[in-house]
Amino acid sequence: MTTATLGAFLNSYVGQGDSLRSAVAATIHQLAEAAIKIRHVINQGVLGAAFAGTRGANADGDIQKDLDVFADDIFLDAMRHAPVALYASEELEQPVLLNGEAPLAVAIDPLDGSSNIDTNVSIGTIFSLLPATGAPGANPAAVFLQAGTNQIGAGFFIYGPQLALVLSLGSGTHIFVLSSRLGSFVQAYESRIIPDRTQEFAINAANYRHWDEAVRLYMDDCLKGSEGPRERDFNMRWIASLVADCYRILIRGGIFLYPGDNRKGYHHGRLRLVYEANPIAYLVEQAGGAATDTVTRILDLEPESLHQRTPVVFGSSREVHRIARYHTEPSSIGERAPLFGNRGLFRA
Ligand SMILES: O=P(O)(O)OC[C@H]1O[C@](O)(COP(=O)(O)O)[C@@H](O)[C@@H]1O
Numbered sequence: 001m002t003t004a005t006l007g008a009f010l011n012s013y014v015g016q017g018d019s020l021r022s023a024v025a026a027t028i029h030q031l032a033e034a035a036i037k038i039r040h041v042i043n044q045g046v047l048g049a050a051f052a053g054t055r056g057a058n059a060d061g062d063i064q065k066d067l068d069v070f071a072d073d074i075f076l077d078a079m080r081h082a083p084v085a086l087y088a089s090e091e092l093e094q095p096v097l098l099n100g101e102a103p104l105a106v107a108i109d110p111l112d113g114s115s116n117i118d119t120n121v122s123i124g125t126i127f128s129l130l131p132a133t134g135a136p137g138a139n140p141a142a143v144f145l146q147a148g149t150n151q152i153g154a155g156f157f158i159y160g161p162q163l164a165l166v167l168s169l170g171s172g173t174h175i176f177v178l179s180s181r182l183g184s185f186v187q188a189y190e191s192r193i194i195p196d197r198t199q200e201f202a203i204n205a206a207n208y209r210h211w212d213e214a215v216r217l218y219m220d221d222c223l224k225g226s227e228g229p230r231e232r233d234f235n236m237r238w239i240a241s242l243v244a245d246c247y248r249i250l251i252r253g254g255i256f257l258y259p260g261d262n263r264k265g266y267h268h269g270r271l272r273l274v275y276e277a278n279p280i281a282y283l284v285e286q287a288g289g290a291a292t293d294t295v296t297r298i299l300d301l302e303p304e305s306l307h308q309r310t311p312v313v314f315g316s317s318r319e320v321h322r323i324a325r326y327h328t329e330p331s332s333i334g335e336r337a338p339l340f341g342n343r344g345l346f347r348a
């Protein structure tokens with residue numbers, strides 16, 4: 001473990017006065033200050049004023065909790081003090097125009113995993129940094145319709161037993177933890193490497209009957225364990241908090257799936273491309289993992305609207321690619337050893 005602070009890390013990233021990098025570093029500093037404020041409110045739990053009341057519905061129809069809106073206000077305010085042209089949030093229908101001359105556009109899920117707020121489970125904030133290209137004033141939402149490969153950086157804060165920042169600025173994925181002694185973030189891991197193989201999956205299995213055949217076949221094969229075609233036992237984890245599931249995968253590998261399914265409104269899954277899937281995919285790829293919409297690389301998707309959803313599969317690369325094969329080579333799914341009936345087939 002190293003003892004470099006986030007400040008030192010960002011200084012070395014900026015190097016000799018590159019102005020875009022300076023803007024990125026200043027923005028990360030502001031995001032980190034805002035996350036510390038939110039951490040204090042979360043620590044108060046039900047004793048705090050901003051906690052867990054419900055309001056109306058957000059742009060995507062979800063019930064908003066007071067803490068969602070509080071977090072959004074805090075991050076928006078922080079971005080007013082950063083070199084940011086546009087702020088787009090899960091909680092706002094349209095992006096907010098800030099400093100039109102600034103080089104960055106920030107897309108954010110201010111409070112991820114909010115169904116867990118009352119249950120004292122880890123929640124987080126996910127952010128994506130994009131170049132503020134085009135004419136931000138004319139059609140602000142259009143600025144965010146860039147493929148995830150354009151991201152300059154991405155990260156998330158996780159409000160868990162520790163307040164941690166998972167960050168990539170295009171050269172590895174680094175984890176910082178807030179030191180209560182120093183009052184600042186300290187680097188806990190220089191760069192994470194997600195192992196390419198895994199025997200641990202995360203999926204909301206209650207949706208089994210709504211999934212398409214390929215996802216069901218994949219899960220069936222995992223669940224058969226050492227007696228099935230995979231010839232090994234699997235373990236399951238599902239925290240229902242994307243940041244927490246991703247953090248675990250960055251620490252010890254694994255696979256996460258939120259596929260599309262047949263429920264009304266879930267044909268493209270639940271997660272939002274611009275401010276959830278893209279930043280998570282960026283972090284995962286920078287850690288040596290892979291991320292797809294079950295078939296296509298997430299970072300290559302061209303967003304069509306700010307709040308659009310996408311199916312998401314990410315984690316250990318061999319497993320991510322295996323799931324793609326269940327979708328793209330269905331004919332081979334039928335050709336299985338008699339021992340396993342008429343399904344499943346891909347050995348490790
Ligand atoms: O409740 P479900 O359908 O299992 O979905 C859980 C997923 O939804 C999310 O909570 C969506 O994020 P929000 O809380 O920001 O809407 C993810 O964190 C999590 O992975």
Ligand SMILES: [Mg+2]
Pocket residue numbers: 109111112113242276
């Ligand atoms: Mg979310």
Ligand SMILES: [Mg+2]
Pocket residue numbers: 068090109110111112113114
């Ligand atoms: Mg959210």
